[in-house]
Amino acid sequence: MSAEQSHHMPLFEVFVRSKRGLDHKHVGSLHAEDHRQALEYARDVYTRRSEGASIWVVKSSDIVASQESEAESFYDPMDDKPYRHATYYELPDEVSNM
Amino acid sequence: MTERDVAVFAIRLGDDALVLGQRLTEWCGRGPFLEEDLALSNTALDYIGRARFLYQFAGSITGESEDRLAYTRDVRAFSNHLIYELPRGDFAFTMVRQFVIDAFMVPYLEALSASTCADLAAIAAKAVKESRYHLRRSAEWVVRLGDGTAESRQRVTQALTDVSGYIDELFEMDALESDLHARGVAVDRVSLRPLWQRTVAATIAEANLPEIGTGWAVRGGREGIHTEHLGFLLAEMQFMQRAYPGSTW
Numbered sequence: 001m002s003a004e005q006s007h008h009m010p011l012f013e014v015f016v017r018s019k020r021g022l023d024h025k026h027v028g029s030l031h032a033e034d035h036r037q038a039l040e041y042a043r044d045v046y047t048r049r050s051e052g053a054s055i056w057v058v059k060s061s062d063i064v065a066s067q068e069s070e071a072e073s074f075y076d077p078m079d080d081k082p083y084r085h086a087t088y089y090e091l092p093d094e095v096s097n098m
Numbered sequence: 099m100t101e102r103d104v105a106v107f108a109i110r111l112g113d114d115a116l117v118l119g120q121r122l123t124e125w126c127g128r129g130p131f132l133e134e135d136l137a138l139s140n141t142a143l144d145y146i147g148r149a150r151f152l153y154q155f156a157g158s159i160t161g162e163s164e165d166r167l168a169y170t171r172d173v174r175a176f177s178n179h180l181i182y183e184l185p186r187g188d189f190a191f192t193m194v195r196q197f198v199i200d201a202f203m204v205p206y207l208e209a210l211s212a213s214t215c216a217d218l219a220a221i222a223a224k225a226v227k228e229s230r231y232h233l234r235r236s237a238e239w240v241v242r243l244g245d246g247t248a249e250s251r252q253r254v255t256q257a258l259t260d261v262s263g264y265i266d267e268l269f270e271m272d273a274l275e276s277d278l279h280a281r282g283v284a285v286d287r288v289s290l291r292p293l294w295q296r297t298v299a300a301t302i303a304e305a306n307l308p309e310i311g312t313g314w315a316v317r318g319g320r321e322g323i324h325t326e327h328l329g330f331l332l333a334e335m336q337f338m339q340r341a342y343p344g345s346t347w
Contacts, residue, residue: 009131030133033242040235041133044140 012038013063014046015056024056035059104215105159106177107278109167110320112152113178116168117328118199119145120335124186137235141196144228151221158217169339173329174322181264183319183328190253193239195261200233201297202268205290214282237301244305251307258302258310266315269294 009031015024027046032038038057047055066074082088122142129135153164181199186192207229210222243254269287271279278284302309318324338345 031131032133037238040238041137043231044137045133048136048140 009033011060012042012057013060014038014042015058016042016046016052017054017056018051019053024054027051029060032057101159103274103278104218104283105156106274107284108152108156108159108218110177112149112156112167113176114182115145115152116149117176117178117331118182119143119149120331121182121184121186122192122196125192130189138192141228141232141235144225144232148221148225148228151224155217155221165339169336173324173332176324176328176332177320177322178328179264179267179319180316180325181261181268183325183331184261184264185327187257187260188253190243190250191257191260193236193243194254194257196232197236197240197301198261198265198298199268200229200236201301202290202294203229204233204297205293206285206287209285209290213284218283233297237297240301240307241305244302244307254305255307258307262310262312263314263316265310267317267319270317270320272320 010033011029012032012035013029014027016027017024030038030041030045032041035057039055042055042057043052046052078084119142122138122145125135125138126142127135129138149168150164153162153167157163157167181195184191184195187195204226207222207226211219211226213219213222240254243250245251269291271287275284275287279286298310316325
């Protein structure tokens, strides 16, 4: 299995920014030998209908992701802190536009 | 110079583009992996699009439709250079042939985009952007394959040998193109050779490959004298219009 896996080229995640001023968005992934080739394939695979103004590629293995199993300690503590939301505060009538 | 000469010139360039585009489409669905399959198909479409612009422009002079030019002419009426019609071979050959052509096409189209013929200049200005990208890709592949495994190196070396005799024709001028060049319409192919040589030599050196050999050369495409391969390409490409003349969808 490991011998077979070694024939696979590394996986890259592709982020495309469609317009100046917008954020790069994750659009998918692809296989390539290195970053330069990944950038070219990203151009050919993900910007065929002129979706792109800028492309980022990053090795999938370089992405550190949060784990589902950690959700409890990661996100639950935020649930009981409503004062972190603007909607928690009552607006004085004098502030008409907010 | 007549308008007719400009049309003949545009059809020549259109034939070069269509025949190479058709050769590249043969990789569609057969690429070594999905990403490369798409990239090669994109290149094929660039060439077919280029052929359409050139045929449409020629047709605006002669009154012929692009479909007639592409689908109803026989081998002897095609005027593409021989290098474009060679079978796709293995992936190394496809990429080496592409590299040789891209290295020629970039300076050629740059020069043509300054043509006194506004239509040809506009077509060239659009196409040169595509060809710059093609060159970036094909040059990288030549380096990857040349500097890769023993087998990839052997294959790319063989491809360089196989393509070598078809290069001279790219730099040939005849009476028609010389006349059009004198009038600022066409490009002097001969003057592009040193630049082509530098581009190719730099990549070949980076790939640790031997220089492209010289010693034999074939020619004849512009006069309709082709290799045995073009007939088969046309037989496949033109089948529908031959079997069902005038059919549309």
